[in-house]
Amino acid sequence: MPDTGRSVHAIPITLEAAHSSAQYEVLVGAGLLSGCAERLSRACPAHRYAIISDDRVQPLYASVLRENLAADGMQSDVFTFPAGEEHKTRATWAAVTDAMLAAGLGRDTAVVALGGGVVGDLAGFVAATYMRGLPVAQVPTTLLAMIDASVGGKTAVDTPAGKNLVGAFHQPAVVLADPTVLRTLPDEHFRSGLAEAVKHGAIADSDHLAWIAAATTSLLSGDSDALVELIVRSVQIKADFVSRDERETGPRKALNFGHTIGHAVEAVSGFRLLHGEAVAIGMAVEASIGEAIGVTRHGTAARLREILLHIGLPVAVPPELSREEILRSTRTDKKARAGRVEYALIEELGQAGAEGSWGYAVEDEVVRGVLGDGAPTSD
Amino acid sequence: MPDTGRSVHAIPITLEAAHSSAQYEVLVGAGLLSGCAERLSRACPAHRYAIISDDRVQPLYASVLRENLAADGMQSDVFTFPAGEEHKTRATWAAVTDAMLAAGLGRDTAVVALGGGVVGDLAGFVAATYMRGLPVAQVPTTLLAMIDASVGGKTAVDTPAGKNLVGAFHQPAVVLADPTVLRTLPDEHFRSGLAEAVKHGAIADSDHLAWIAAATTSLLSGDSDALVELIVRSVQIKADFVSRDERETGPRKALNFGHTIGHAVEAVSGFRLLHGEAVAIGMAVEASIGEAIGVTRHGTAARLREILLHIGLPVAVPPELSREEILRSTRTDKKARAGRVEYALIEELGQAGAEGSWGYAVEDEVVRGVLGDGAPTSD
Numbered sequence: 001m002p003d004t005g006r007s008v009h010a011i012p013i014t015l016e017a018a019h020s021s022a023q024y025e026v027l028v029g030a031g032l033l034s035g036c037a038e039r040l041s042r043a044c045p046a047h048r049y050a051i052i053s054d055d056r057v058q059p060l061y062a063s064v065l066r067e068n069l070a071a072d073g074m075q076s077d078v079f080t081f082p083a084g085e086e087h088k089t090r091a092t093w094a095a096v097t098d099a100m101l102a103a104g105l106g107r108d109t110a111v112v113a114l115g116g117g118v119v120g121d122l123a124g125f126v127a128a129t130y131m132r133g134l135p136v137a138q139v140p141t142t143l144l145a146m147i148d149a150s151v152g153g154k155t156a157v158d159t160p161a162g163k164n165l166v167g168a169f170h171q172p173a174v175v176l177a178d179p180t181v182l183r184t185l186p187d188e189h190f191r192s193g194l195a196e197a198v199k200h201g202a203i204a205d206s207d208h209l210a211w212i213a214a215a216t217t218s219l220l221s222g223d224s225d226a227l228v229e230l231i232v233r234s235v236q237i238k239a240d241f242v243s244r245d246e247r248e249t250g251p252r253k254a255l256n257f258g259h260t261i262g263h264a265v266e267a268v269s270g271f272r273l274l275h276g277e278a279v280a281i282g283m284a285v286e287a288s289i290g291e292a293i294g295v296t297r298h299g300t301a302a303r304l305r306e307i308l309l310h311i312g313l314p315v316a317v318p319p320e321l322s323r324e325e326i327l328r329s330t331r332t333d334k335k336a337r338a339g340r341v342e343y344a345l346i347e348e349l350g351q352a353g354a355e356g357s358w359g360y361a362v363e364d365e366v367v368r369g370v371l372g373d374g375a376p377t378s379d
Numbered sequence: 380m381p382d383t384g385r386s387v388h389a390i391p392i393t394l395e396a397a398h399s400s401a402q403y404e405v406l407v408g409a410g411l412l413s414g415c416a417e418r419l420s421r422a423c424p425a426h427r428y429a430i431i432s433d434d435r436v437q438p439l440y441a442s443v444l445r446e447n448l449a450a451d452g453m454q455s456d457v458f459t460f461p462a463g464e465e466h467k468t469r470a471t472w473a474a475v476t477d478a479m480l481a482a483g484l485g486r487d488t489a490v491v492a493l494g495g496g497v498v499g500d501l502a503g504f505v506a507a508t509y510m511r512g513l514p515v516a517q518v519p520t521t522l523l524a525m526i527d528a529s530v531g532g533k534t535a536v537d538t539p540a541g542k543n544l545v546g547a548f549h550q551p552a553v554v555l556a557d558p559t560v561l562r563t564l565p566d567e568h569f570r571s572g573l574a575e576a577v578k579h580g581a582i583a584d585s586d587h588l589a590w591i592a593a594a595t596t597s598l599l600s601g602d603s604d605a606l607v608e609l610i611v612r613s614v615q616i617k618a619d620f621v622s623r624d625e626r627e628t629g630p631r632k633a634l635n636f637g638h639t640i641g642h643a644v645e646a647v648s649g650f651r652l653l654h655g656e657a658v659a660i661g662m663a664v665e666a667s668i669g670e671a672i673g674v675t676r677h678g679t680a681a682r683l684r685e686i687l688l689h690i691g692l693p694v695a696v697p698p699e700l701s702r703e704e705i706l707r708s709t710r711t712d713k714k715a716r717a718g719r720v721e722y723a724l725i726e727e728l729g730q731a732g733a734e735g736s737w738g739y740a741v742e743d744e745v746v747r748g749v750l751g752d753g754a755p756t757s758d
Binding site: 090094097098101102128129130131132133154155156159160161162164165166167168169 | 469473476477480481507508509510511512533534535538539540541543544545546547548
C-alpha cells in the first residue's frame with residue numbers, strides 16, 4: 001500500500017459572492033509543513049514573509065517553517081503574541097501591525113498565519129488591514145482551524161462587547177494543513193475539533209458522520225491516513241457551503257448549527273468550555289429544539305448525543321450555568337437580526353433545514369423547556 | 380435658464396478588479412443633503428443608520444440629515460469624534476466602534492460618513508470592519524473629499540509610523556455630493572481641494588485644466604453651476620482611472636502625480652501644510668523632475684506653476700523644510716517597493732506617463748537638483 005500520508009490532497013475553493021470571486025486551494029498532506037516553501041511562493045509570491053504565531057505554537061513550528069523558506073531563498077520574520085482567546089484583541093492586532101511596520105515591511109509582504117483559530121483570525125485581520133491588505137497563507141495547527149476556521153475567509157478580533165465583533169472577510173491565498181502537527185495538540189483540543197467535523201456530517205453528510213463514529217479510535221491515536229480523510233471530507237463540506245455564499249446571507253447559515261446555543265454556553269461559562277465542547281452541547285440542545293418545534297425528525301437528538309458521547313464530548317449544559325443567562329446571551333448574538341434570535345436547525349442527520357428557511361425563529365419558552373431537560377436550572 | 384443647481388448628476392462608478400466588481404453612483408447636486416433620504420434608503424437599505432461625523436461638521440449638517448431621514452421613517456444615531464487628522468487613529472476607530480456596539484447596532488446597520496476626508500477614511504474603516512463589514516454611504520462636505528477621497532473605496536487610519544498605514548478597500552454604496560455645503564468651508568480648504576482637481580486635469584484632460592483656470596473666480600465665489608461642473612468632471616476623471624484598476628497596481632498610479640513629493644513635504648512640515656497645498660508643491664516639483672529626466676515636455680512645469688499660483692496655491696517647498704528630510708521621507712512612502720522610490724509623472728498637461736511605465740524610478744541626485752532650485756537648502 002502506498003504511503004498516502006506523503007501525498008498531498010488539494011481541495012479547490014471557489015467563492016462566488018454578489019460582487020467578488022476568489023479561488024484558492026486547501027492543501028492537506030502529512031509532512032506538508034517541512035516542504036511548503038515552493039507551494040507558498042507560488043500561491044503568494046512576496047518580497048518578504050511575515051510569520052505570525054502565538055507563543056505556544058511558535059516554539060514548536062516557526063523554525064521548521066523559516067528554515068524551509070530560507071532554503072528556497074525566501075526571507076521571513078516571525079511575530080509572536082501571547083496565546084489565548086483573551087489576546088485576540090485590537091491591542092494585539094495593533095502591536096503586531098506596529099512590529100511589522102517597525103521591521104520595514106511594505107506592500108510586497110505576505111502574511112503566514114501559523115497556529116490555531118485565534119492566530120488565523122488575528123493574523124488574517126492584520127493581513128486584511130495592513131496597508132489596506134496583504135495576501136495571507138493560513139497554516140492551521142489545530143484540527144478545529146484545519147477543518148473550520150481556515151476555510152471561508154473570516155478574520156476578526158474580539159472587543160469587550162463580544163467575540164469577533166470587529167473583522168473582515170479576507171480570503172487566504174492558500175491553506176496548508178499538515179496533520180502531523182496535530183500530534184502535539186492536547187487531547188481535549190483534538191476532541192473539540194472533532195465537534196465541528198460532526199457538525200459538518202450532521203448538516204450535510206450522514207455517511208461522513210457514521211465514518212467519524214467508526215474511526216474515532218484511529219483518529220484519537222493520530223493515524224495519518226484517517227486524519228487526512230477526516231480533514232479532506234470536512235473541508236469539502238465546509239467549502240461547498242461557503243462557495244455558494246461567501247457573505248453568509250443564505251445557505252452558509254447552516255454552518256451555524258449548534259452555534260446559537262454553543263456561543264451562549266461558551267460565553268456564560270466564561271470560556272472555560274472549549275469552543276468545540278460548547279458546540280457539541282449546542283448541537284445536542286438545538287437538535288432537541290428542532291424536534292420540539294417539529295423541524296427535526298424524532299430520534300435525531302438521541303443519535304447525535306450518542307456519537308458525541310462516544311467521541312468524549314459533552315452533550316448537556318453544565319448544571320452550574322444559568323439558563324436565563326444563556327437565553328439572554330443568545331439575544332446578543334451577531335446572528336440576531338431585528339431582535340429575532342435565529343437557529344440553524346437540521347431536518348435529520350446529514351440534512352440541514354430547507355433552503356430559504358435556514359434561520360428558524362424559536363420562542364424563548366421552547367428553548368427554556370429544552371434547556372430545563374438536561375439538568376436542573378440554577379435560577 | 381433652468382435652475383441647474385436643483386438637478387442631480389449621477390456618475391456611475393464601475394470597478395473591475397481581478398476578483399471583484401462593484402457598482403455605485405456618485406450623485407452631485409445642489410440641495411442634495413436636505414432631500415437624500417429616499418436615495419440613501421434605495422442605495423443602502425438598513426434597519427438603522429449610523430451617522431459618523433466630526434465635531435466641526437456635526438453641528439452644521441447632522442441634524443438636517445437626521446431630520447431628513449426621520450421624515451422618511453428611517454432611524455439614525457449620530458457618532459461624533461474630534462476633528463483633525465491627529466484623531467484619524469486606531470483609538471478613535473475603536474471608540475466609534477464601541478459606541479455603535481453599545482447602541483446595539485447589528486449587521487443590519489448602514490454607516491453614513493458625513494464630513495471631509497478624515498471622516499470618510501475613518502467612518503469607512505469603521506464600516507469595513509464592524510461585524511466584518513457594513514455598507515457605507517459617503518456624504519463628503521469638503522471639495523477634496525467630493526472629488527477625491529469619496530471615490531475609489533480607500534479607507535484608512537494613521538499609525539505613529541505614518542499616514543493611512545492601516546485600512547481596507549471598502550467601496551461605498553453611494554456618494555452624495557452637495558456643493559452648497561462648501562459655502563461653510565474655509566477658503567484655504569477650498570483652494571486645497573482645487574489642487575486635486577488641477578491634478579485630474581494635469582494627468583488626463585487639458586481642457587478641464589484650462590476651464591479651472593478660467594473659472595477660478597466663479598468657483599471661489601461659490602457659484603453653484605460652476606461647482607457642479609467642477610465636481611462632475613473631476614469625479615469622472617478619477618472614476619475612469621479607478622474603474623480600470625481598483626487595487627492600484629496599474630493605471631491608477633497616475634493619480635499619485637504630485638503625491639510622492641507632496642506626502643513628503645506634508646509630513647516634514649508636521650502637517651502644517653494642508654494636503655492640497657502639499658500636492659500643489661508636489662506637482663510643481665514633479666513636473667520639473669519629469670522635465671529633468673526627459674519624461675515631461677519642456678515648459679509644462681512653468682505652465683502648471685502659473686495655474687496653481689493663479690488659484691492661490693503654493694508651488695515651492697518652504698525654505699525652512701530640510702531637503703534631505705524630504706528625500707528620506709519619500710523613501711518611507713507606501714509607494715516605495717523593494718527600496719525603489721516611484722514617481723507618477725506626466726508627459727505633458729493632460730497626459731499621464733505612458734501605460735506600463737506609470738512608476739518612474741528617479742535618482743536622489745535629480746530630486747536634489749530640482750528641490751535645490753526652489754529655495755536655498757536648509758542643510
